[in-house]
Amino acid sequence: MPRQYSRTSVSLFSYFMLILGVAAIPVSLCAQPLVIAQVSERPKKDYAHLRPMASYVAERLAAFGFDSAEVKLYRSADDLIRAVKTGEVHWITETPYTAARVIQETGARALAKKWKNGQREYQTLIYTRQESDVRNIEDLVGQSIAFEHPYSFSSYYLPKHILERSGLTLVPLEGSSSMPSRHQVGYVFSRNEKNNALWVDKGIVTAGALNDGDWNNPERVPPNLRKRLKIIYRSEFYPRAFEVATNALSPEAATALQSLLLSLHRPEHEALLDRYEKTEAFAAVQPEDLALLTEMVINAGNEAP
Amino acid sequence: MNRQFSVITRLSLLLTLVSAIMMVVLMMVVDDTLKAYNEQSAQTDHSYITGTIREQLEDDARLLVKALGANLSESIYQLDLSRIGASFKRLRNYRKYDYIYVFDAEGKIIHDGSAEVSAYGDDIADYVPQASRPTLEGQMSWDGTHLRLVCPVTAGGAPFAAIAVSFDFAGPIKAAADSAQELEAHEQEMFDTVRQAILIAFSLLLPLGMLSARMVTKRLLNPLQTLTERSTRYADGERDISFDLHRADEIGRLGTALERMRQALEESHHQVHQMAYEDAVTSLPNRRSFQHKLSDLMHRSASLDNRFAVLFIDLDHFKQVNDTAGHAQGDQLLREVSRRLTQTLREHRNRRRPDPFLARLGGDEFVILMPSIDSAEEAAELARTLSASLATPFLISGQYFSISCSIGITLYPDDGVSSSEILKHADIAMYSAKQHGRNQFAFFQMQMTDDIRERIEIQQGIREAIEHDHLYLDYQPIYSMSNGRIQGAEALLRWNHPQHGLLSPARFIPIIEESDLIEDVTRWVAERAAGDLISLLELIPDFNLSINISGAALHQSSICDYICNIKQRLALPDNSLCIEITETSMITHLESSEKALRRWKAAGIEIWIDDFGTGYSSLAYLNSLSIDGLKIDRSFVHNLIDGHSRPLIEAMIALAESLSIQTVAEGIETDQQLAALKDMGTGLAQGFGLARPMRLDNLIHKIQQELNETA
Known part of the structure; x- marks a missing residue:
């Protein structure tokens, strides 16, 4: 069941008003807010990250009937996709896996790659404790691994994909202290990066998975703790995030949005970019990126929880 | 010499001293009590504040940890270490704690509050300095200013983990202690103020007490001063003063007593004055x-x-x-x-x-x-x-x-x-x-002065004469007619005056008789004569010695007694002492003299009538008074030869014979007279012709001569 935050509820109300408005007057003449959306576990923080950019863009897309900006945050990818399908969202900024699903399931269009958190791209690291007997991912059979949360690309989708690709069978565990059967790899969600590292360190789980950005962030993995850990697997690099336009946005507007984003450079837009999830820059989407997005959905199926 | 303070001053000083001592004692007691109260109150305040703050802190801490536990219950269950850590970190922002641990039922540490959770999995007992091993049950204890708490974390009502935390409450407790100290200081200040107030009150009350003590004393003793002042005035001679204060109290009674004393004194003074200035008999001034x-x-x-x-x-x-x-x-x-x-x-x-x-x-x-x-x-x-x-x-x-x-x-x-x-x-x-x-x-x-000078001189001189022995007695012998020998003598008073020489009895006796001096003179005569009589009786055992008693002395019973006493004292034989009284004086004082004459007679003293024939004797009295003899007056004897007194003398002799009493012829000057009287039968004779009055020595000599001649 889709759950929305209070602000979303307000938006929903606005939406119904919009529907009523659409019924009465032509769309082109009807002023509406530009809606940007994201899956979020920390809605307050994420709202603050998205709001300035949304306003900035809405202002510049006024020609397309946008008089204001709105941020909508969803608890899960499914909720987001459902919202996209109903046309209440114009613009999405997401990590590769969620972006891929939105594109695949709603026919949305990738506009640009976002160097989120200063990262142009990132990789997933699977790690254990230094003294652990586990040396490679195959050793994880009969062990447990902690992922971050179910819609994390780098800390769930990708590592799970990697493990399964190596022929391991992954089963969710009831709790962190539960153990899988001897032939399986049990997994649990640590909810955040810090827990992920701590659990491994404390031996609650045998292994953990984090992207290299989090790994190197001392806030998330304290250096002392990191010393006690060892990486047993490094994945390929993937783009960090994508800007996606939904079908609710007219193709002209989407193109205008795309151009606008790609035109933002440091240092002239530094403040704006910094606030927008510490975006270093935007880059044009390459054909191989689109392939990757397609491949991801195919490989993973639609099995996200 | 010490200066003497007035009673008022001394009393008021004493009262002031007593009240000052009482006040000082009271002040000390109050001060002591205040001090004790202050100390106790300070302690109470201290412990109360500290106790209260501790209770408050306990409640606060317990609630906090309980809330924390409830909040983190799910996170702990899920071992969401980061969230626990974040919570603990937030906790540290507003509560200082020494440590905080989350541990499970087995005592294994789940979180230690650090970023790395280094103590994870360790035994909680190694980290928590608690007496007993921490369990999931709630515990609480103080270690100085540190509160140690163990608070269970529940899931579905059952505890599965616990939070052990030690809060450092040094700050609040110190603040409480500080405020308790502040309170104490404030109380001390108040105490000092009260003490000062008492001191001020005391120093105000002391002179007030002194003043009122003085007033009270003065008021009490004022009547005494009044009495003193009145006494002084009275002593100074003021008379119309009353000591009566008209009060019922002791001083009033003193006043009344003084008044009574004054009245008695006045009475006495009056009496003295009367005695001094008033005649007792007539109450006239004296x-x-x-x-x-x-x-x-x-x-x-x-x-x-x-x-x-x-x-x-x-x-x-x-x-x-x-x-x-x-x-x-x-x-x-x-x-x-x-x-x-x-x-x-x-x-x-x-x-x-x-x-x-x-x-x-x-x-x-x-x-x-x-x-x-x-x-x-x-x-x-x-x-x-x-x-x-x-x-x-x-x-x-x-x-x-x-x-x-x-x-x-x-x-x-x-x-x-x-x-x-x-x-x-x-x-x-x-x-x-x-x-x-x-x-x-x-x-x-x-010229009246000269007339009475002699009289005054005699009256004033006689007493001096008695004292200085200017008086003496001459004795004129009385002879017996029958044998011509001395039978007796008559004592005659003589005054040898220092200035005027020998004074005649006829001159001074009447003057003395008019005064009270006759009694003294009579006593002197009787005493002297009786003394001389003793020596005469040795020569002549039946010797008679006559003394003259004035009529003025006759009625004085004291003289009568005196003479009787002499006779008894000297053991004079009966009838040896004779009293001669003149016929005139006997008749004049007949009634009063009769008693004396009878007493003398009874005492063995002879009574002779002198100058017989010159007065007016009642013959009945001569008989009834038992007169022993008559002395025929010299005037009859003088006129015997040439005059006409012979029949009178014969009558007198006959009267005496009839009464069986003796007769003495006085004033015999010649042998002729003597012979005639002898013939007429007169028993005894006296006169210049026989012998002049002489001193006792001469009389004794004369008698001895006579006795020698006879022998």
């Missing part, structure tokens, strides 16, 4: 009083050219009243006389002149001072009026007495310039009046 009065008047008159008169009043024959009716009657008569004189003076009062002053000088002598006169006639007139007032007989105890007075008058300044002179001259004038026949008055004249 001689001393009169003299004062006279001196005063004299003193004043000297400068005022004032004339005044003094009337000296002497009752005529008053002595006889005393002698015959007794002293009680005499005194009564004196009182009556004084009453009449006073009455007369009152009637004679003249408004223009000061009242005359009446006094009794003593005996039957009164004196009147007329303080102011214009002429001598005024005094004469008063004298006449006074004499007239006494003319009516006095009725005393049913008996009438007729009495007159002789009055001598002196005038100032004519008759004297000193009070004694005035009085003496008045006395002389009175005497002169008396000499001129009594019951009259006389003004003083200078």
Whole structure:
């Protein structure tokens, strides 16, 4: 069941008003807010990250009937996709896996790659404790691994994909202290990066998975703790995030949005970019990126929880 | 010498001291109590504040940890270390703690609050300094300012983990202690204020107490001061003072007692004054009083050219009243006389002149001072009026007495310039009046002085003569007619005056008889004669010695007793001592003398009648009084030869013979007389012709000669 935050509820109300408005007057003449959306576990923080950019863009897309900006945050990818399908969202900024699903399931269009958190791209690291007997991912059979949360690309989708690709069978565990059967790899969600590292360190789980950005962030993995850990697997690099336009946005507007984003450079837009999830820059989407997005959905199926 | 403080000062000082001591003690007690209260209160405050703050902190901490546990329950269950850590980190922002641990049922640490959770999986017991091993049950204990708590974390009602935390409450507790100290300091300040207030009150109350003590004491002792002041005034001579304070208290009683004492003193003073200045018999002013009065008047008159008169009043024959009716009657008569004189003076009062002053000088002598006169006639007139007032007989105890007075008058300044002179001259004038026949008055004249000088000299000199032995006795032998030998003797008083030589008895005896001195003289004579009689009796065992007793002394029972006593004391034989009394005096004092004569007779003393034949003897008395002998008066003997007294003598001798009593012929001067009398039968003879009066030595010598001749 889709759950929305209070602000979303307000938006929903606005939406119904919009529907009523659409019924009465032509769309082109009807002023509406530009809606940007994201899956979020920390809605307050994420709202603050998205709001300035949304306003900035809405202002510049006024020609397309946008008089204001709105941020909508969803608890899960499914909720987001459902919202996209109903046309209440114009613009999405997401990590590769969620972006891929939105594109695949709603026919949305990738506009640009976002160097989120200063990262142009990132990789997933699977790690254990230094003294652990586990040396490679195959050793994880009969062990447990902690992922971050179910819609994390780098800390769930990708590592799970990697493990399964190596022929391991992954089963969710009831709790962190539960153990899988001897032939399986049990997994649990640590909810955040810090827990992920701590659990491994404390031996609650045998292994953990984090992207290299989090790994190197001392806030998330304290250096002392990191010393006690060892990486047993490094994945390929993937783009960090994508800007996606939904079908609710007219193709002209989407193109205008795309151009606008790609035109933002440091240092002239530094403040704006910094606030927008510490975006270093935007880059044009390459054909191989689109392939990757397609491949991801195919490989993973639609099995996200 | 120490300075003496007044009773008021001492009492008020004492009261002040006592109240000061009480106040100091009270102050000390209050101070002590306050101090004790202060200390206790400070302790109580301290522990109360500390206790309260601790309780508050406990509640606070427990609630906090409980809330934390509830909040983190799911996270702990899920081992969401980061969230637990974040919570703990947030907790640290507003609560200082020494440690915080989350541990599971097995005591394994789940979180230690650090970023790395380094103690994860360790035994909680190794980290928590608690006495007993921490369990999931709640615990709480204080370690100084640190509160250690263990609070269970539940899921579905059952604890599965616990949070152990130690809060450092040093700050709040110190703040509480500080505020307790502040409170204490405040209380100390208050205590000091109260103490100061008490001190101020004390220093205000002390002089106030002193003042009121002084006032109270003064008020209490004021009556005493009043009494003291009145006593001083009384002692200084003020008389109209009352000590009565009209109060019921002790001082009031003291006042009453003093008043009674004053009254007694006044009474006594009055009595003394009366005794000193008042005559006891008549209550008239006495001689001393009169003299004062006279001196005063004299003193004043000297400068005022004032004339005044003094009337000296002497009752005529008053002595006889005393002698015959007794002293009680005499005194009564004196009182009556004084009453009449006073009455007369009152009637004679003249408004223009000061009242005359009446006094009794003593005996039957009164004196009147007329303080102011214009002429001598005024005094004469008063004298006449006074004499007239006494003319009516006095009725005393049913008996009438007729009495007159002789009055001598002196005038100032004519008759004297000193009070004694005035009085003496008045006395002389009175005497002169008396000499001129009594019951009259006389003004003083200078020649009167010579007339009475001798009399005064005798009266004043006789006492001196007795004391200095200027008196002596001569003895005139009495011879027996039958054998011509000395049978007895008559004692004759002689006064050898230092200035005037030998005085004749005829000259001084009558003067003495008029005064009280006769008694003393009689005693002297009797004593001396009786002493001499003893030596005479050795020579002649039946010797008779006669002494003459004056009529004036006869009625005095004291003389009668005295003579009887002498005879008894010296063991004189009966009839050896003879008393001669003149026929005249015996008849004059017949009634009073009869008693004395009978007593003498009974005592073995012979009674002879002297100068027999010159008076008017009742022959019946001669018989009834048992007279022992008659002495035929010398006048008869003198006229025996050439005159006509022979029949009288013969009659007297016959009378004596008939009464069987003896006869003595006196004044025999010649042998012829002696022979004639012998022939006529006179038993005894006495006279110059036989022997002159002689001293005792000569008499004894003469008797011895006689005895030798006979032998």
